[in-house]
Amino acid sequence: MAFDSLSEKLQNVFKNLRSKGRLTEDDVKAALREVKLALLEADVNFKVVKQFVRDVQERAVGQDVMNGLNPGQMVIKIVNEEMVRLMGEETTEISLQPGKALTVIMMTGLQGAGKTTTTAKLAGKFKQKGKKVLLVACDVYRPAAIEQLQINGEKQGVEVFSIGDKNSPVNIAKAAVEHALKNSFNIVIIDTAGRLHIDEEMMAELVEIKSNVSVHQTILVVDAMTGQDAVNVAQTFDERIGIDGVILTKLDGDTRGGAALSIRAVTGKPILYAGMGEKLSDLEQFYPDRMASRILGMGDVLTLIEKAQEEFDEEKARKIEQKMRKNEFDFEMYLESMSQMRKMGGISSILGMMPGMGGGKMPEIDEAAAEKNLARTEAIIYSMTLKERQNPSLLNPSRKRRIAQGAGVDIAEVNRLVKQFEQMKKMMKQMPGMMKRGRRGGMFKGLPF
Amino acid sequence: MGEEKKGFWSRLVAGLGKTRDNIVSGIDSIFSGFSSIDEDFYEEIEEILIMGDTGVNATEAIIENLKQKVREQHIKDPAECKELLIHSIKEQMDVGETAYRFEQEKSVVLVIGVNGVGKTTSVGKLAGKLKDQGRRVVLAAADTFRAAAGSQLQEWANRAGVDMIGGQDGADPAAVVYDAVAAAKARNADVLLCDTAGRLHNKKNLMEELKKINRILAKEYPDAYRETLVVLDATTGQNALSQAREFSEVADITGIILTKMDGTAKGGIAVAIHSELGIPVKYIGVGEHVEDLQKFDANEFVDALFNVKI
Numbered sequence: 001m002a003f004d005s006l007s008e009k010l011q012n013v014f015k016n017l018r019s020k021g022r023l024t025e026d027d028v029k030a031a032l033r034e035v036k037l038a039l040l041e042a043d044v045n046f047k048v049v050k051q052f053v054r055d056v057q058e059r060a061v062g063q064d065v066m067n068g069l070n071p072g073q074m075v076i077k078i079v080n081e082e083m084v085r086l087m088g089e090e091t092t093e094i095s096l097q098p099g100k101a102l103t104v105i106m107m108t109g110l111q112g113a114g115k116t117t118t119t120a121k122l123a124g125k126f127k128q129k130g131k132k133v134l135l136v137a138c139d140v141y142r143p144a145a146i147e148q149l150q151i152n153g154e155k156q157g158v159e160v161f162s163i164g165d166k167n168s169p170v171n172i173a174k175a176a177v178e179h180a181l182k183n184s185f186n187i188v189i190i191d192t193a194g195r196l197h198i199d200e201e202m203m204a205e206l207v208e209i210k211s212n213v214s215v216h217q218t219i220l221v222v223d224a225m226t227g228q229d230a231v232n233v234a235q236t237f238d239e240r241i242g243i244d245g246v247i248l249t250k251l252d253g254d255t256r257g258g259a260a261l262s263i264r265a266v267t268g269k270p271i272l273y274a275g276m277g278e279k280l281s282d283l284e285q286f287y288p289d290r291m292a293s294r295i296l297g298m299g300d301v302l303t304l305i306e307k308a309q310e311e312f313d314e315e316k317a318r319k320i321e322q323k324m325r326k327n328e329f330d331f332e333m334y335l336e337s338m339s340q341m342r343k344m345g346g347i348s349s350i351l352g353m354m355p356g357m358g359g360g361k362m363p364e365i366d367e368a369a370a371e372k373n374l375a376r377t378e379a380i381i382y383s384m385t386l387k388e389r390q391n392p393s394l395l396n397p398s399r400k401r402r403i404a405q406g407a408g409v410d411i412a413e414v415n416r417l418v419k420q421f422e423q424m425k426k427m428m429k430q431m432p433g434m435m436k437r438g439r440r441g442g443m444f445k446g447l448p449f
Numbered sequence: 450m451g452e453e454k455k456g457f458w459s460r461l462v463a464g465l466g467k468t469r470d471n472i473v474s475g476i477d478s479i480f481s482g483f484s485s486i487d488e489d490f491y492e493e494i495e496e497i498l499i500m501g502d503t504g505v506n507a508t509e510a511i512i513e514n515l516k517q518k519v520r521e522q523h524i525k526d527p528a529e530c531k532e533l534l535i536h537s538i539k540e541q542m543d544v545g546e547t548a549y550r551f552e553q554e555k556s557v558v559l560v561i562g563v564n565g566v567g568k569t570t571s572v573g574k575l576a577g578k579l580k581d582q583g584r585r586v587v588l589a590a591a592d593t594f595r596a597a598a599g600s601q602l603q604e605w606a607n608r609a610g611v612d613m614i615g616g617q618d619g620a621d622p623a624a625v626v627y628d629a630v631a632a633a634k635a636r637n638a639d640v641l642l643c644d645t646a647g648r649l650h651n652k653k654n655l656m657e658e659l660k661k662i663n664r665i666l667a668k669e670y671p672d673a674y675r676e677t678l679v680v681l682d683a684t685t686g687q688n689a690l691s692q693a694r695e696f697s698e699v700a701d702i703t704g705i706i707l708t709k710m711d712g713t714a715k716g717g718i719a720v721a722i723h724s725e726l727g728i729p730v731k732y733i734g735v736g737e738h739v740e741d742l743q744k745f746d747a748n749e750f751v752d753a754l755f756n757v758k759i
């Protein structure tokens with residue numbers, strides 16, 4: 001298959017290009033040609049791919065190639081980051097009404113997408129959280145659709161509201177919500193019939209349900225195997241009835257699932273869950289970053305990139321460590337290590353190790369204030385010239401005054417920082433034992449910044 | 450970052466809007482907009498094919514093939530080139546005379562596919578169609594797994610006015626098929642149509658189950674004419690190719706039912722499947738009613754793929 005050999009192809013394209021410089025336009029174009037094919041093969045919509053590739057090209061040209069990567073891999077690294085960004089960086093939940101108030105959820109989608117099964121799966125999820133859930137059988141068209149929901153509802157131990165297939169879905173929905181309010185349900189999930197986005201009459205039915213009962217969340221259920229047409233489907237559903245989120249089904253198959261990216265692209269709505277099987281417990285949290293790498297389908301390249309990134313970080317850490325050992329630690333390194341620390345543990349874990357702030361005081365640290373502090377420290381260092389950063393002994397009073405002005409702080413603060421810095425250097429010198437421990441950044445993590 | 454994101458979306462949506470206008474105003478203009486056969490011209494064709502879910506590989510092959518013919522036949526006119534392209538895909542997709550022999554024979558039709566593609570509905574439609582032709586039809590409800598699958602098929606049996614053999618929920622589907630074969634023989638049925646549970650083609654044990662059903666049919670009904678139809682949803686993208694591939698590993702697939710052709714998807718993946726596996730599309734589903742099953746017409750299919758007005 002095309003994508004099996006894709007990363008191999010990429011290796012070949014860049015075999016002779018192990019340059020360490022910046023990404024040239026040719027590098028980027030060559031790599032993006034392969035990326036384009038990979039995305040199309042994964043069913044990402046043609047227009048979406050075009051736009052995406054154009055955007056990445058703009059971003060990538062001129063970027064430094066990271067050590068250990070070839071230009072092609074560097075482009076893939078950027079592509080992956082961009083895809084994760086487009087997919088949405090975090091998981092999202094269906095948002096419920098506050099407290100015990102009733103939330104009405106409406107499930108919509110094409111025929112055969114998996115609405116009824118997903119409805120029952122969702123019911124189980126909410127029930128586990130202690131919610132009282134009512135399922136509503138509004139598919140009055142497909143043979144045995146109501147019975148299917150009833151059986152699944154029973155399996156999940158939740159009530160299913162049905163008044164047969166002789167009433168209109170609008171009336172069923174209205175009656176169900178009344179019933180739910182009277183009997184203090186927390187959540188109503190309306191299962192609707194599958195319909196084509198171009199079926200005006202059927203789309204109007206959903207609009208009518210929405211204008212007759214207050215639907216809080218409209219969910220579009222989409223088969224993960226959907227092809228190019230996913231954009232038309234998602235866009236039309238969103239425009240006609242307004243959707244709040246998407247659930248992708250049948251992701252336990254071997255599809256690459258490019259539809260997910262297409263749908264995000266045209267609706268901007270979050271993907272909430274992933275259907276992972278036929279069992280009613282097979283509904284999982286959706287992780288945009290994992291989906292991004294599944295769509296790209298270059299697992300081996302991504303692993304390699306991750307390793308290079310780790311090595312890159314480690315290399316930096318080692319350099320700092322060496323400088324410390326030789327007592328060459330300077331403000332450049334200080335800056336560098338602050339950004340490294342941020343990556344590793346965030347502000348509070350860094351602060352716990354800062355001189356004068358460590359140990360017992362930790363629990364009371366005001367994160368926001370601390371963040372501000374850190375930013376000020378950075379501002380001071382940034383106001384130094386490169387020479388001053390590399391050689392702090394240059395810092396005489398007039399230089400300090402200039403730095404204070406540049407950073408917009410009092411000169412006392414500059415003095416304090418320089419003093420802290422000197423103390424730290426001394427401390428490091430006195431702790432040769434500490435230096436020996438774990439070269440893989442283990443010791444580095446414990447350093448006082 | 451938020452703003453940047455919006456930029457991407459809105460630009461994209463604006464672009465999509467344009468495409469839709471294009472479609473309304475007739476894609477024929479794409480062809481007629483060219484005065485010579487150049488790279489841009491081929492790129493347009495590529496775009497149409499990819500947007501129709503034909504897939505990268507099949508599209509590349511089609512275009513390579515076209516370029517070669519254009520060279521060999523010294524074609525200069527884009528319109529002529531377009532004719533050539535459309536004609537060759539039509540020729541490839543043509544079903545042939547013998548494709549529907551099972552409708553005339555004493556036969557057993559096994560209907561398989563992934564979840565939700567339209568197997569049960571297609572079995573129901575096919576039953577109605579054959580019954581109208583005066584054939585005696587029996588249905589086997591071999592989906593004993595999905596909730597209410599039996600009742601769904603029973604409703605179709607009622608609509609078509611044919612008999613259905615079913616089993617308990619969770620019963621062995623092969624056992625249902627066994628019973629259905631016996632019933633078909635006893636009732637002197639012409640055609641036995643077997644609906645099966647939806648299964649993803651990467652689930653080993655479920656695919657084994659199909660093999661078992663096949664074995665039962667071969668053993669219990671050896672003289673029946675065998676037809677095995679895989680149902681594919683036209684909305685599906687490239688995965689339909691692996692579905693066709695994997696299902697042909699466990700069964701001798703004789704044809705495809707391409708459903709949901711009443712939507713806006715083009716089902717171009719069927720072209721790729723035909724190129725790679727040689728499996729023809731025999732029927733298309735164009736709706737949810739019993740009459741919404743048509744014999745495949747290569748001309749109409751390819752014209753629709755290229756949005757040529759008929």
Ligand SMILES: Nc1nc2c(ncn2[C@@H]2O[C@H](COP(=O)(O)OP(=O)(O)OP(=O)(O)O)[C@@H](O)[C@H]2O)c(=O)[nH]1
Nearest residue numbers: 111112564565566567568569570647709734735736
């Ligand atoms: N618009 C349209 N809908 C169709 C077509 N064929 C089937 N459907 C609908 O698609 C949905 C799924 O059809 P089913 O026949 O239940 O599909 P299935 O493959 O038997 O599904 P499982 O047994 O659950 O795997 C139903 O709502 C059908 O009415 C078609 O050609 N066009």
Ligand SMILES: [Mg+2]
Nearest residue numbers: 568569592598
């Ligand atoms: Mg079925």
